[in-house]
Structures are given as structure tokens and as C-alpha cells.
Amino acid sequence: MSRHRHGLVALALLLASLPALALPSFTEVRAAHRPSDAWLLARDGTPLATRRIDRTVRRLPWVPLREIAPTLRRAVLISEDKRFLEHAGVDWQAAAAGAWNNLRNERTRGASTLSMQLVGLLDAESRRKGRRNLLEKIDQTATALRLERSWSKDQILEAYLNLVPFRGELEGVAAMSRALFGKWPEGLDEQEAALAAALLRAPNAKPDVVARRACGLLKEMRRETLCGDIDAVAAVTLGSVLHRVDQTSQLAPHLAVKLLTQPGQRVKSTLDAELQRVAGESLRRHLGALEKRNVEDGAVVVLDNATGEILAWVGSSGDLSEAGEVDGVTALRQAGSTLKPFLYGMAFERRDLTAASLIEDAPLTLATGNGLYAPQNYEPDYRGWVSARTALAGSLNVPAVKTLVRIGADDFAQRLRRFGFDSLTERGDWYGYSLALGSADVSLLMLANGYRTLANQGRWTHVRATPDGKVAPCRGGACGTFSGKPQRAMSAAASFLIGDILADRAARAGTFGLESWLATPYWSAAKTGTSKDMRDNWCAGYSRRFTVAVWVGNASGAAMHDVSGISGAAPVWREVMDWLLRGDVAGRGRLSSVAPSPPAEVIARTVRFDPVAGGTAEPSRREWFLAGTERNVVRAAQAKSLARIGYPAAGTVIALDPDIPPGRQRLPLQLTARGEAGWQWHMDGKPIGRADRPGRWLPQPGKHRLALVDEKNVELDAVAFEVRALRGRRQNN
Incomplete structure (x- = not known):
């Protein structure tokens, strides 16, 4: 035996003189570690969602040695390297015993130390090939000796536990512990630690084989009493059903898909974690109440009016939907009546109409290239002569179509593009008169930023999902919303008139009643919309500080059963807006929202309406006008x-x-x-x-x-x- 020891000493001197593998520092190895997931964070750093990026391996963030249970450290050392704390990289005693047993043709336990195994884990080429030849083993041994001279024992053990494969795709102690035992490494007990350590020799062994090895380790640890049910524990632990590796709540999975592209990313967003939770819960609660009306999907967006930051991005109703992966924030859907404010604002700006102008709400038929077009109101009746204020606030269809005829479909389509609706790629005549009623496909995010533009006195700016705005979730109906120079989409005066009308509960009372979901105790301007056959309904509106937009429908495009914007999307809109403004005991202060002051070019006049054929229900009132268009008496227009x-x-x-x-x-x-x-x-x-x-x-x-x-x-x-x-x-x- 002494001859073998002398030979091993000589071999050690030889190895020390050989060139070895390039050896990174512990700091470099830890810095290069990349989890297979990426994380989306809220504006305060709270995790909002994770996304698996690397599908070849399951790896979680690096775990410091102090956060790994002592039971696992002990079990690993007993299993893999009993004299780890004593040797300098090579266990010469084990190597000598192995050589002697080889000469006697006896099977022996491997003499590879944790340091040698770590060198193999650090060598990507050797990991790829799996097995090493004699020269590569000698090179690995020489590098292990160098490793022990530059790394501490704790660093070697920490790196080994974070890099070693345990089972299947699970690499590193964190992924193993989360997937197999549903806990972090610091919480592993002795039985779990023994099972984990037993996997290192044969990561994909059958549960009964792993159980026998684990029992052997428990006996060496003098805890043989824990062997009683080890077979059952191994069968459950190593079964086909794994625990969810990362327990981050999936509050914003749709935005995560768009922002997270690289393993290990931690992207901070502009989202407010608590608002994201509240908006999602509100959407699911109200959709649950509509379950029998064939509606299962929805989406919510909240914007900060001043900064354009996206504060909430709820893409779907989650488990209520059969297509929960579809992002309702960027999906293109027919806008319904939510485009009417932009139409009337354009008419006011061009001085084709005032808020007091009378428009006849009566049956209408227009010839088009595809035949006759006969728009009808949501309610199957007509009001006769109504003011533009009443027509917009009450969402009357025929007056909107007549207004579009005055404006021109092509001019209106071009104006909508200035508001960020870049999904309108055709000329106005392609959409026809139905453009007034929202036949064009838009996304919820486009709509939200369009209403935010009205809140900002007609000045359009892009939104941002990250604090610096450099990372943009540019997919689907979202690209143009995240880029572009600020521009004037509508005059401040016309935008003021639209906001005043959308905030007027008396003007919309004929359609929605005085006490609807839109009638807030603070100043807000809002509009609902319902697309053809009730396939989509919307509610978009703004206070002085925030814009909230909600879509409710079915990702499949199936029609809902008697669900309009006021009954589907509006309750969610109101609940989210209330939460934003009311404050709470957690430190959020109550915010006020008062009516904005009129621009200098907007003046007020008291007007009365002359009787017309068929009569008018509009009483005298104080009305806002663009300077030069004011009237004291309003009469029905002549031919x-x-x-x-x-x-x-x-x-x-x-x-x-x-x-x-x-x-x-x-x-x-x-x-x-x-x-x-x-x-x-x-x-x-x-x-x-x-x-x-x-x-x-x-x-x-x-x-x-x-x-x-x-x-x-x-x-x-x-x-x-x-x-x-x-x-x-x-x-x-």
C-alpha cells in the first residue's frame, strides 16, 4: 500500500506542474449564473410574473450557502466527499483505495471529490461530452488542485450545489428543492436532504433505487429511524407531478410575455402591483356575475395621464377564460360607440357643429357601394331633433352617422390615426359610414391612450411600460402606442367640450338614467360602446389624473347575450376608478378630481331652443361654445x-x-x-x-x-x- 501512496505523491507533483483548464473566480461563476426564468417587477420591485425562457434546463436564482439547510450540506458531503474539509482538491486516501481495489478487480466507490466534480461542471465542453478520457481526467485533477488554492471550501460547496444536476431538467439546489419538495432549500429536513443527495449519483434512477441510497445515507448520519417510510416519500417526491418551481403570483402574464426575452432578466415595469391585483379581481368578479350571459373574457388598462405610464395591464380573465393566453389589451376588436367622441370633437373643431346644434334623430338610409346603409339606435326608437350634446352623451347612432357625412369618412379616419389608432390602415371610404359607429378594429391600449389624449387637452404622446421607456411590448395592437413624437391630435377647446359632454350625467340621462355606473361623485368623463351583435363592449374614461379602459367579450368572437357596455365593462371601470381616487388605510391618500377650467377660446352662453316640427325636449341651459360659434337661440337647421x-x-x-x-x-x-x-x-x-x-x-x-x-x-x-x-x-x- 505504501508503494501506491508514494506513487500518488509523485503524481500530485506532476499534476501541479501541468497546464490546467482556465479557472474562473467564484465571483465570475456566480455572476454568470442565469436562471431559466425571467421576472417582471412592479414599479416598487414587487414580482408580478415569471416567464420560462430557457426550455433546455430548469434553473432558479443562485442560493447562498447560508440559505441551504445544514441537513442537505451534511448529506451531500457524506454521499460525495467525506473528507472534503480535509483534502486539498484530491482525496488521495480514496484514490489509493480505489487504485488498490482496481488491482484486486473489486468494485469501488468513485474517488472524485466535490472540487473535481465542480471543475467538470465549470467545463462546458466536458459537460457536453459527458464522459472524459484519461488526459482530460488528469487535466481536471490538476485544475481541482488549483481551485482549492484560490477558492474557499464554502465557495466550492456553494457553487457545486447551485450548478449540479439533480433530476431531469432540474439543475441546482433551488430548482430541485422547489420542484421536488415545494419549498426553498433552507427548509429541507433530514429525510428530504437524504433523498436529494441520493440523486447526485444517478439523477434519473427509479424511486425505489433512490430510496435505498437515501436510507444508506440516513444510516451513516445515524438517523436510520427515518428509513421507515422512505419508499413512500420517494415515490411521491419523484413522481410525475412536480411542484410549481416559482411561486411568484402571475399578476401580469401578458405583459411579461412581451417584455421578458432573456433568461435571468429582471425587468422593472411601470405597473402598480396593488392596482394590478385590484383590477384583475374586479374584472373576474364582474365576469363571474355575467356567467350565464355567454361572456368569459375581459381586459383592463390604466394610464397615468401626465406621464403616460401604464399602471395596470390585465390581459384576460385568467382561469375564467378558455383562451386566457390571448391578450385583450392588444387584441384588435370593433370599437363600437367609443369612437364617437373623436368624431364630434372634430366637428366642433371644424365649426361644423356646436354642442347645442340640433341634429335630427330619425330613420336614415344612405346608398353605398355595397347597397343601402340604414343605421339604427341601440334602443329601437328615435328622439327627433336633439342637440349634439344629447346625441353624444346618449350615444345616439343616427346623429353620429349624419355627423360623419358632414365630416367625411376619409378625413375622420385620418384624424383617428393622429389619436394613435394605427390599426386603421385603409382609406375612410373602405370603412364607410359605419366608421361613425366603431366598425374599425382597435386595441384597448389604443383606445385608452386616445381617451388620455382628450384628457390632456388633445395632445397625443406615447405610453410606456418601463420607467425609462426603452423596452416596449411591441406586439399586436400596441406598436404605435409606444413610439412617435408628441403631436396635436385635437384642439384644446374641442377636447374640453368633449370632456364636458362625457361628464354630463343630465345629457346622458335619456339613455342611461341619472344614476348609472358612469355617474361618479367626482369629475370624470366616460363613454361606453358595444359592437355589432354584442361581440364586444367597452368603457373608457378619465379623471383629471387617470385614464381607465375596459373591454369585455369573448376571445373567440362569440356574441354575448344582452350585455352592453353599461352592464358589462362599465362596472369594472367604475370600481377601478373609485379605487384610484378614494385612497385607503395603507397610505394611499384620497385624490380629488374637479372639472377642468375652460381654455380661453371657449365661452359660455345661456341658450334656448326654438320649437321645431315634432317638438324638442331640450330645455334652456348654459352651454359652452368655441368663440365665434356662440348662439343665444338655437333653431333646427334648414336644408x-x-x-x-x-x-x-x-x-x-x-x-x-x-x-x-x-x-x-x-x-x-x-x-x-x-x-x-x-x-x-x-x-x-x-x-x-x-x-x-x-x-x-x-x-x-x-x-x-x-x-x-x-x-x-x-x-x-x-x-x-x-x-x-x-x-x-x-x-x-
């Missing part, structure tokens, strides 16, 4: 004020079909109101017929200008459109 070219719309492109006789392709020329005697149509500067009766024109290829002129040859309206001739179709023989 010259109401008449516009209804069809063809500006920018329309008409295609002639060569297989249809020309006489059957005549173009209808229509007005939005009844024309007067003496009015005429002019096509490209030439009269083509009377305009006080329905007219039809034989279209000619090319670009044309259609004008409406009165009896004094004064032009009242004009549109430009184009006619294209299609090539003849190939005839079948």
Missing part, C-alpha cells in the same frame, strides 16, 4: 345647412363591370337631406340634372368632381371620386 352629398362619398373608387350592360350600372346621386327646388348636380363643372329629386348618372372612366349647387349657382358641397373600367372577362368556348 342648406343639412344637405351634403351622401353618395358617392369623397375618395370613392367605382369599378365598372364589362359583363353588365352600361344602363344597369348608373350611379345613384344622393343627398343627406331633402334638396330644395332649383338645386342642381354639376359633374366636372357641367350641369347634369336636378338635385331635389333622386338622380342617376351613367359613369365614365376617369377622375370626376361632383358638386351640389343651389338656385343661385352657389356651390354647397363637392366630392372627388374615380371610375375605373375593368378588362373584359375571358369567354368560355
Whole structure:
């Protein structure tokens, strides 16, 4: 035996002189450690969500040695390296015994120390190949000797426990402890520690094999009494069902998917952790109450008006939904009546309307390229002559369509893009008159920032999800909302008028009643919307400090059963807004929200409404006007004020079909109101017929200008459109 020891001493001297593997410092190894997950943090650092990025391994953050149970440290040393605290990297006694037993052809326990194993874990190439040849083993041994001279014993043990594979994809003590035992490493008891240490020799061994090895370790630890139920514990622990490795509450999983891209990331967001929780709970609670009405999904966004920071991002109803992974914040959906404030604001800004202007709410039919369009109100009745204030606050459809006719669909579409609705990629005539009623697809985030723009006196700026704004969750209906230069989307005066109308509970009482979810005890401006067939409903609104937007529907697009914006999304909107402003005992102070002061170009007048045919229910009141548009008496508009070219719309492109006789392709020329005697149509500067009766024109290829002129040859309206001739179709023989 002494000859072998002398030989081993000589070998040690030789190893010390050999070039060895590059050896990083302990600090470098710990700094390079990357968990397989990434973490999304709230603005105060509270974890909001985790996302698994690296699918090849399951690894959690580095665990200091002081946070690893002494029971596990002891079990590992007994299992892997009994003389770890005594040797200098190589256990020569174990190596000598191993060599002697090899000469006698006896099976022996390996002599690889923790230091040697750690060198193998640090060597990525050797880990990839799995097995090492003799020269590589010699190199590893030499490096282990160097490791012991530069690292402390505690550092070696700490690094080993954080890097060693335990079972399957589980790497490191943290992932092993969380997955197998549902606890952090500091809480492992002796039985659990023995099972964990027994895995190191054969990480994927069957539970009964691991149990026998663990029992052997317990006996060496003089705790053999714990062997009684070790088989059952091993069977449960190593079964197919693992504990959830990371217990971070998944409060913002949809934003996490968009922001977290690299293993080990810890991205701080602008979200408020408590608000995120409150908004999610409110959404799920109210959706639960609507369970029998075929609705399961929803989303909530909260913005800080001044900074554009996103304070809450609830993408779905979670386990209430069959498509919980779909992000309702960025999904594109039909906006319903939530686009009406931007339409009326544009009409006010252009001085086509005032808040007191009367618009007739009566059955309407308009000709389009796809046939007749006949908008109807949500309620199956009509109000007659109503003011623009009442029409917007009460969300009447026919007055909104008539307003769009005055504005022009293409001009309105362009204005919506200035508000950040970059999902509107087509010309206005593609959407047609239904654009007034929200036929365009928008995202909840776009809508929220559009309303925030109204709250900020018509000035659009982008939002941000991280404090510095450098990381943007640019996917789906979100990209344009996170970038772009600040711009004026609407005048401050027109934005003030819209906010005042959306805050007017008396104006909306005819549709929603005086005490609805929108009637807050503080100043707020809000609007609901419901898309066709009740597939989506919305509520968006703002106080002086915050903007809240809510969508309720089904990710599948299925229609809800009798759920409107006021019954679906509005209760969530109100509850979240109340929470933001009321304060609480946890230190959040109560916030006030008072009506904003009017800009200098907005003046107040007391107006009365002259009776009109059919009567009007609008009483005298004090009204806001843009300077120069003020009136003391409001009368129903005459034909010259109401008449516009209804069809063809500006920018329309008409295609002639060569297989249809020309006489059957005549173009209808229509007005939005009844024309007067003496009015005429002019096509490209030439009269083509009377305009006080329905007219039809034989279209000619090319670009044309259609004008409406009165009896004094004064032009009242004009549109430009184009006619294209299609090539003849190939005839079948």
C-alpha cells in the first residue's frame, strides 16, 4: 500500500506542474449564473410574473450557502466527499483505495471529490461530452488542485450545489428543492436532504433505487429511524407531478410575455402591483356575475395621464377564460360607440357643429357601394331633433352617422390615426359610414391612450411600460402606442367640450338614467360602446389624473347575450376608478378630481331652443361654445345647412363591370337631406340634372368632381371620386 501512496505523491507533483483548464473566480461563476426564468417587477420591485425562457434546463436564482439547510450540506458531503474539509482538491486516501481495489478487480466507490466534480461542471465542453478520457481526467485533477488554492471550501460547496444536476431538467439546489419538495432549500429536513443527495449519483434512477441510497445515507448520519417510510416519500417526491418551481403570483402574464426575452432578466415595469391585483379581481368578479350571459373574457388598462405610464395591464380573465393566453389589451376588436367622441370633437373643431346644434334623430338610409346603409339606435326608437350634446352623451347612432357625412369618412379616419389608432390602415371610404359607429378594429391600449389624449387637452404622446421607456411590448395592437413624437391630435377647446359632454350625467340621462355606473361623485368623463351583435363592449374614461379602459367579450368572437357596455365593462371601470381616487388605510391618500377650467377660446352662453316640427325636449341651459360659434337661440337647421352629398362619398373608387350592360350600372346621386327646388348636380363643372329629386348618372372612366349647387349657382358641397373600367372577362368556348 505504501508503494501506491508514494506513487500518488509523485503524481500530485506532476499534476501541479501541468497546464490546467482556465479557472474562473467564484465571483465570475456566480455572476454568470442565469436562471431559466425571467421576472417582471412592479414599479416598487414587487414580482408580478415569471416567464420560462430557457426550455433546455430548469434553473432558479443562485442560493447562498447560508440559505441551504445544514441537513442537505451534511448529506451531500457524506454521499460525495467525506473528507472534503480535509483534502486539498484530491482525496488521495480514496484514490489509493480505489487504485488498490482496481488491482484486486473489486468494485469501488468513485474517488472524485466535490472540487473535481465542480471543475467538470465549470467545463462546458466536458459537460457536453459527458464522459472524459484519461488526459482530460488528469487535466481536471490538476485544475481541482488549483481551485482549492484560490477558492474557499464554502465557495466550492456553494457553487457545486447551485450548478449540479439533480433530476431531469432540474439543475441546482433551488430548482430541485422547489420542484421536488415545494419549498426553498433552507427548509429541507433530514429525510428530504437524504433523498436529494441520493440523486447526485444517478439523477434519473427509479424511486425505489433512490430510496435505498437515501436510507444508506440516513444510516451513516445515524438517523436510520427515518428509513421507515422512505419508499413512500420517494415515490411521491419523484413522481410525475412536480411542484410549481416559482411561486411568484402571475399578476401580469401578458405583459411579461412581451417584455421578458432573456433568461435571468429582471425587468422593472411601470405597473402598480396593488392596482394590478385590484383590477384583475374586479374584472373576474364582474365576469363571474355575467356567467350565464355567454361572456368569459375581459381586459383592463390604466394610464397615468401626465406621464403616460401604464399602471395596470390585465390581459384576460385568467382561469375564467378558455383562451386566457390571448391578450385583450392588444387584441384588435370593433370599437363600437367609443369612437364617437373623436368624431364630434372634430366637428366642433371644424365649426361644423356646436354642442347645442340640433341634429335630427330619425330613420336614415344612405346608398353605398355595397347597397343601402340604414343605421339604427341601440334602443329601437328615435328622439327627433336633439342637440349634439344629447346625441353624444346618449350615444345616439343616427346623429353620429349624419355627423360623419358632414365630416367625411376619409378625413375622420385620418384624424383617428393622429389619436394613435394605427390599426386603421385603409382609406375612410373602405370603412364607410359605419366608421361613425366603431366598425374599425382597435386595441384597448389604443383606445385608452386616445381617451388620455382628450384628457390632456388633445395632445397625443406615447405610453410606456418601463420607467425609462426603452423596452416596449411591441406586439399586436400596441406598436404605435409606444413610439412617435408628441403631436396635436385635437384642439384644446374641442377636447374640453368633449370632456364636458362625457361628464354630463343630465345629457346622458335619456339613455342611461341619472344614476348609472358612469355617474361618479367626482369629475370624470366616460363613454361606453358595444359592437355589432354584442361581440364586444367597452368603457373608457378619465379623471383629471387617470385614464381607465375596459373591454369585455369573448376571445373567440362569440356574441354575448344582452350585455352592453353599461352592464358589462362599465362596472369594472367604475370600481377601478373609485379605487384610484378614494385612497385607503395603507397610505394611499384620497385624490380629488374637479372639472377642468375652460381654455380661453371657449365661452359660455345661456341658450334656448326654438320649437321645431315634432317638438324638442331640450330645455334652456348654459352651454359652452368655441368663440365665434356662440348662439343665444338655437333653431333646427334648414336644408342648406343639412344637405351634403351622401353618395358617392369623397375618395370613392367605382369599378365598372364589362359583363353588365352600361344602363344597369348608373350611379345613384344622393343627398343627406331633402334638396330644395332649383338645386342642381354639376359633374366636372357641367350641369347634369336636378338635385331635389333622386338622380342617376351613367359613369365614365376617369377622375370626376361632383358638386351640389343651389338656385343661385352657389356651390354647397363637392366630392372627388374615380371610375375605373375593368378588362373584359375571358369567354368560355
